[in-house]
Amino acid sequence: MKLEPVGFVRSNPPGGPAEVVIYEEFSEALDGIDGCGHIWVLFWMHRLGEGDRRTLKVHPMGDRNRPKQGVFSLRSPVRPNPIGLTRVRLLRRDGNVLVVQGLDALEGSPVLDIKPWIEGTEG
């Protein structure tokens, strides 16, 4: 189960919009995406260390006043497989670049997959 990056988050200024660059060799896989109002971006949370992958319980929102909870019940980036999942609005595709709004990912994050968001299915 080895992942291959298909692109990366080039920029994500506060307030957006953000730019997701898809590597040229995968650009063709974007054909037809213009019809999508929203898309899922799956990415690798690259700043996390090996220790974060072994941590199974954390304080919700980092708030030490709240008891620790299992990471599968939280959106914390700390988890065994640091895959980030963020739904964004697709503003436009410029060749191999997606311009999106609402990207919850750090600049430089490797992108793993793009999936269409289909209303009603929540998938």
Added chain:
Amino acid sequence: MKLEPVGFVRSNPPGGPAEVVIYEEFSEALDGIDGCGHIWVLFWMHRLGEGDRRTLKVHPMGDRNRPKQGVFSLRSPVRPNPIGLTRVRLLRRDGNVLVVQGLDALEGSPVLDIKPWIEGTEG
């Protein structure tokens, strides 16, 4: 970017409910999940071959009457990184087993991550 399975889909009979087994060593990461009505299950589409990872355009729904489209614009399992994403209803947690409804994953699929689904955020 190497993935480690945290569990697997033990059963998924037609009509459900399905059972997702989390390996004992990760069971603690489920603490607090009982409060979640719906969860995301991220899994590895293990039946796909290397060729499927190099295929960038396919006929939507396998329908040859429809022109090929990029896999990032489709929910097709064929894609560079075969990560499946499915939102399910959490019926109950029995220790290290999650009993869920609506799981779109084959039996035996390695599970990579569980995330809470939070209404309104679509994330």
